[in-house]
Amino acid sequence: MFQLNDVKYKNIINTKQLTIPADAITAVTGPSGSGKSTLLRLLNYLVTPESGTISYQGKPFSEWEPVELRRQVMMLPQQPVLFGETVAENLQAGRLFSGREEASEEKLTAAAQQCMLDKKLSEPAENLSGGEQQRLSLARLLLAAPDVYLLDEPTSALDEDMEWNVMERFLAEARRSAKGVIFISHATAMADHFADRIVHSNSFTGGEV
Known part of the structure; x- marks a missing residue:
């Protein structure tokens, strides 16, 4: 699990205590600009809090060595980043990031x-x-197969039907593989439908839970 204690980051994150399971599907919700993406960046060790501590497991x-943590906990930003020229090269990059051998074309x-x-x-x-x-x-x-997926509105460019279908299939595979998922969603209905737990931004920005 992730444990945040007395964590403050700029004027964005301010939480006395927050626990997020690493073996379940958790949705992070709240209005735009409420620190949701910053929370994921903290959990991925991309930024460090100005005070307080964050623990994983x-x-x-x-x-933690940052690279080792990021192999276990991988973040997908909202804006996709391409690696290599072809679809295959981009997919194989996931294996490279995680230190795994290349996957077959079938995989x-x-x-x-x-x-x-x-x-x-x-x-x-x-x-x-x-x-x-x-x-x-x-x-x-x-394909990278980390222990935890951090997803920052990963389907924001899709229409509603495709968004639901893609998330359903991705999360089904995560559950089948016993992976944890923490995803940001602008759609309350999606969070209610897919998540085992919902964390509202009030719980990490100094508001009431």
Whole structure:
């Protein structure tokens, strides 16, 4: 689990105590600008609090090597980032990040299909639409197979039906693989439907839980 104690970061995060399970599906909700993305960046060790401590699985972040932590806890930002030229190269990047051996073409295709991306592995990734690039990024994350997925509105470029379908398939695979997921959602209905637990921004910005 993640444990935050007396954590403050700029004028954004201010929480006396917050516990987030690392083996369940947790939705983070709240209005725009309420610190949701900053919380994920803190959990991914991309920024450090000005005061207080954050622990993962009982071990303070100060005792973790950042690279090792990020191999166990991987974050997907809202804006997709491309690695390499083709769909295949982008998918294999997930294996590289996690220190795993390259996946077969069959596994690459299966991961893409799990995220409803129907593209040839040889397709130039830059030719994909914004929504397709988001699905490519989700598939890459599945192939990386960390213990915890941190998702910052990963389907924001998709229409509502596709968004629900992609999230349903991604989260189903996460549950099947016993992975934890912490995802930011602007859709309350999606959080209510998919999450085991919902964390509202009030719980980490100094408001009332």
